[in-house]
Amino acid sequence: MTAISVLGIILCLLMVLVGGKSGFISFLSLICNFFILFVTVILIAGGFPAIWVSFFAGICILAITIYMGNNDERSTNVAFKATFIVMLMMLVLIIPFNHWAYLQGFSPEQSSEIEAFNILIGVNFREIAIATTMLSTLGAIAEASIAIASGLEEIIEHHPGIGLVGLFKSGKNIGFQIMGMTLNTLFFGLFGGDLALFVLLYKLDASFGYYLNSKIFVMECFRVLYSAIAVVAVIWITTYLMGRRINHYRRSTDRIK
Amino acid sequence: MIRNKKSFFIKLALIIVSGLCVYLFGKNDAFLYHQEIGRVVQEKTRATHETVDEFNNYDEVTEQVLELELLNGDHKGEKITVKNHYSLSGGITQAYHQGQSVFLTLHKNKNHTIYQISHYKRDVYLMMLAWLVVVLLLLTTELQAFRTILSVALNFALFILFIEIDVQWNLTYFFWLFAVSAVLFTALSLALVIGLNRQFIVTFSSVFLGTSLALVIGVIVLKLTQSQGVHYEALNFATQSPIQLFLSATLIGVLGAVMDAATDIVSTVFEVKRATPNLGAKALFQSGQQVGRAVMGPLINVLLLIFFAETFTMAILFFRTGNSMAYTFEWTIALGVVQTLISGIGIMLTIPLASFISAKMLGGMNNDSH
Numbered sequence: 107m108t109a110i111s112v113l114g115i116i117l118c119l120l121m122v123l124v125g126g127k128s129g130f131i132s133f134l135s136l137i138c139n140f141f142i143l144f145v146t147v148i149l150i151a152g153g154f155p156a157i158w159v160s161f162f163a164g165i166c167i168l169a170i171t172i173y174m175g176n177n178d179e180r181s182t183n184v185a186f187k188a189t190f191i192v193m194l195m196m197l198v199l200i201i202p203f204n205h206w207a208y209l210q211g212f213s214p215e216q217s218s219e220i221e222a223f224n225i226l227i228g229v230n231f232r233e234i235a236i237a238t239t240m241l242s243t244l245g246a247i248a249e250a251s252i253a254i255a256s257g258l259e260e261i262i263e264h265h266p267g268i269g270l271v272g273l274f275k276s277g278k279n280i281g282f283q284i285m286g287m288t289l290n291t292l293f294f295g296l297f298g299g300d301l302a303l304f305v306l307l308y309k310l311d312a313s314f315g316y317y318l319n320s321k322i323f324v325m326e327c328f329r330v331l332y333s334a335i336a337v338v339a340v341i342w343i344t345t346y347l348m349g350r351r352i353n354h355y356r357r358s359t360d361r362i363k
Numbered sequence: 364m365i366r367n368k369k370s371f372f373i374k375l376a377l378i379i380v381s382g383l384c385v386y387l388f389g390k391n392d393a394f395l396y397h398q399e400i401g402r403v404v405q406e407k408t409r410a411t412h413e414t415v416d417e418f419n420n421y422d423e424v425t426e427q428v429l430e431l432e433l434l435n436g437d438h439k440g441e442k443i444t445v446k447n448h449y450s451l452s453g454g455i456t457q458a459y460h461q462g463q464s465v466f467l468t469l470h471k472n473k474n475h476t477i478y479q480i481s482h483y484k485r486d487v488y489l490m491m492l493a494w495l496v497v498v499l500l501l502l503t504t505e506l507q508a509f510r511t512i513l514s515v516a517l518n519f520a521l522f523i524l525f526i527e528i529d530v531q532w533n534l535t536y537f538f539w540l541f542a543v544s545a546v547l548f549t550a551l552s553l554a555l556v557i558g559l560n561r562q563f564i565v566t567f568s569s570v571f572l573g574t575s576l577a578l579v580i581g582v583i584v585l586k587l588t589q590s591q592g593v594h595y596e597a598l599n600f601a602t603q604s605p606i607q608l609f610l611s612a613t614l615i616g617v618l619g620a621v622m623d624a625a626t627d628i629v630s631t632v633f634e635v636k637r638a639t640p641n642l643g644a645k646a647l648f649q650s651g652q653q654v655g656r657a658v659m660g661p662l663i664n665v666l667l668l669i670f671f672a673e674t675f676t677m678a679i680l681f682f683r684t685g686n687s688m689a690y691t692f693e694w695t696i697a698l699g700v701v702q703t704l705i706s707g708i709g710i711m712l713t714i715p716l717a718s719f720i721s722a723k724m725l726g727g728m729n730n731d732s733h
Contacts, residue, residue: 152682167668207489290619305530
């Protein structure tokens, strides 16, 4: 048996032990997301436009992460809408910044890994870079959005008369309590993965000025910064949409009365 | 109302002015660098070659001649010309346009110096994006933002420090060095988020136990299966033992997610105990598990997306150069998947541990609560 299948079975068992049925569903969502990502790579390599392919993949990943394992309809719908808007916003932000900073393809530090290849493979590395950057922020915004939407749902249940101002305040409170931890998750996830890169940069005796301009270092920093922006945006938008939903709901019940 | 409006305009003006300052500084900071920097004043496109490789991948390589004005160094203000080749796909090389700046390397001959482009100057965009993040954080939460920024900055400084130690000492078993760093990262981040109290002790011990157990399980599985289907040699940028580098990267990579889950659980259990002081250990454990069930799926998905996205470009390169699906998976994506799986196991072990430790600690204290 391969190492991956054994580890996968252990993870599945643990998730079922801790979470029961919902744990198994979460494990399935992980598998689904994996296959979507794998198909995305194959389609992009096959010449399909990278941004469109990953845009649709992104919608699927958001839907799977948000709807699988969460049952409350109002909060999941709001979370999905909010993450979708943020995904569009991130595209609008990522496209010009990646273009200006020219962050795409491979860096000189990777030359030993790619020297066996002819790098002139006729794909659009710019679009690929935009696509991967967008995809890597999706998990964090989905997580933040669910947390806030379900937290607000809880508050609305306990204080049915809460006003919009109160709701926004609570949304902000919940949001920025989780924000610190979410940024930590992203920071360690991204920089932990780059451990080898940092060791290499250090061994090359790179100066601080080189860091600030090197393609790979700036690329990784951009990912952390984009994710931070995405998380802040998703907190605002989720709270706003939740408030609007409540207002709408109240108005329609008033009319019935 | 008028005062509100006034303060709004002052804020807006401050944001715009500070943004402009950062931009202008970034555009004109050449004097801070030792390496020569040139700004493109004129570009001329020369010949374009079409290339087709054995897999029918069509690409173009174009030559351009650039006139640069030196922005720093002894020859500041002088104009030079350099050649640049760039490909249509833009895998490594890039075209340069008027107004952009580049770093230069010098090759000194007897009489004259030859300049070559070394890399693009992109620091201004990094500064601009960092500025945008700081402004957003300050606009939303004045005080908490500083704590978040401080936490990330301190962790980053510690991270760099440990990398320096690693390079300087050059240990054979350097994994333990990063294991120590992971303990410090955890202590530092948790102390900043929840402060030094009982909650800290519970969260810290569950993170420590959960992550260590997950790594032990990971190592045992990799040993037993003889790492079948996993190629550590495929690790990017590896300059030290790839296995240890991979394990260190996995350990640090999962820390944030595990801390996230543990703080959620422990703070909920403490909150529940405060609201209903006569709740027993069993009920407290259950409420901790409840929180864990809600966060586990999204958290593991966050890591999957981060780790998978990092392998994207390499995987596309493999596919485009005629490699099979299985081969591409083994040599590019597999490491990211193993990292996700070990991280997932870490999260799943931390959930019951955090619930259990906090429930045990609070459950037996019915008597001293008022």
